[in-house]
Amino acid sequence: MGETLDLALVGVLLLNFLMLGTSRLIAAIHFAGMQGILLGMALFVAHGQTNSRVLVLSIATAALKGVAIPAILRRATRNVSIRREIEPFVGFTASLVLGALATGLSLVFSRSLPLLDEHAGSLIVPASFATVLTGFLVLTTRRKAITQVIGYLTLENGIFVFGLTLVEAIPFLVEIGVLLDLFVAVFVMGIIMDHIQREFSSLSTEHLTSLRE
């Protein structure tokens, strides 16, 4: 079980780098979606035993994070006819370097934390921290509303990875609630993006500057 889980988490880490390095929005959405499907699989293998509850949760995770949310985002890009993230605040090479740094720090840092034996050898905690930091990096260095939402999704994915340590502890209802909240958040943001587009004929948050001190 541990090896399969680590394999999925390595995939999550690789997708972080792919996301940081791409300028194409569709590709970034695609990577976030693949991360979601990997998380669904990771959730399934993280559980010691299989029962219907685990199956439902894993499928719901993969369906929401891997299919539904990327579909909403793809729809938003189609409507606004933008394809690329142009001139981010931090360049793509620089963000890759920062991403590598963040991943390295996460590996070192998680060694210094007290962990349960079954988590000490696994990638769960470092992969979680690295993904959270990647999400923050995307959120703060990109200009387009869609890329910012992708950053938020990545951040949530990182938190979800940490949640794998707690799969036994957190009741089903709350897990579903968390997933649903995420879905609705992206949905509401999608609607607002639509309005930003109509009002400014672009999805760049650079136009959102009339409210300044």
Add this chain to the structure above:
Amino acid sequence: MAPWLVLVPLAFAALAFATPSERVRPWLLPAAGATQLGLVALELLGRGSGFGAPWLALDALGRLVATYLAVLFFLCAAYAPGYLAQRVERPNRIFCSVMLVFFAMMNLIAGAQHLGLLWVAVEATTLASGPLLYFNRNARSIEATWKYLLIGSVGIALALLGTFFTAYSALLAGVTPSMLLPDMIASAPQLSRPWLHSGFVLALVGYGTKMGLAPMHTWKPDAYGEAPGLVGALLAGGLTSCAFTAVLRFFQICAAAGEADFARGPLLFLGLFSMAVAGAFMVRQGDYKRMLAYSSVEHMGILVLGIAIGGAGTLGALLHLVSNGLSKGVLFLSAGNLHRAFGSKRTADVSGALRVLPASAALFLAGFFAATGTPPFGTFVSEFTILSAMMHAERYGVAALFLGLLLVVFVGMGQTVLAVVQGEPPELVAAKPHRDRWLAVAPIAVLLVLVLALGVWIPEPVLALFRAAASAVEGQR
């Protein structure tokens, strides 16, 4: 009882959504508010129904917050039909039903006894308030809504990580983390310290973003500036108080673990920093609604400062939660009236409000005195309680900073408020006939009377409610 407090507003939301008439629908808001007041009264009299679950029940803190929310919502809802009648050009189906959902979710925060459910409820309030902010549907309100949703959601995401860390601290201690607050408090002494500490800091930053503590407050001036006054009152009075409640839940666990002193460090820093940022931006503020947002940042700072000092400071913070929330209601609703009459929220365009709308402007002025903690308002009592707790704890430096910042805020806010209410109105506005509408003034006056009452005389049963909540926060049972 707690489930009813959530379900009844939700039922009203469904009813509002199904009501076809634009004129009848707004009246469902005060109807829901009145029903909620009745439910809360039953609960306080000890006649509430036993219907509930371990993860959704009213403890001492929840009872105080739910009572306060019912009062604030009822008065804001009483203001709503008059306001919406003047905004007939906007369909209000979404507005009314979302406002009721928002209210239901605030009650869910008050009653949540499960850290996961608490998180879901706070996130739900963020999403429900999005459409309320976007009511005016112009470029500026989109910008405000976008910032609010994104910053709010990121903050909430951090709070989720903090919740997970806290759960992991229990897992590491060999306790099965049920995530139920009473269980977490009972097992608190065993919790793993590094995870508990980082969990508290993340939850404070996350829920602090929703409170609007500096430096995570950047969404606040935009959101409050662009939202209708009615929404501003519910956000600044209700939602921030609920987010503070969420912070208190984590503080309760820390206090039970004997780590209150650790938790007080970041609280003290964020409290003083928020007051300082608010003071800096309030001086020469040219937009009176943004000024109210900074006033809210300041008061959030005072709330966490009260907890940071502890002892009587905790009671002071809870008194302040209520008195600040009610005075925010006065300010935002009366500012909304002025905004509509003058068609602007810039102080450059607004002056002589006392001549144009005497009642609203007088309430706005009184609200300013209430918000700055002038006696005899309730905010004076709560701020004085926090100050004397500081003196009692011999934190003289903190007390001096606290007083100094209160003074800066008073002067800064006073400049803007006086510029608005005094002087001659602009000719264009003076030429048009204006009058204070009964429905747009009476709820504000009642709010003001309540803030005043809290400052003059608090009845013993009400004080007992505050005391019980304060000892629950401090962990004395």
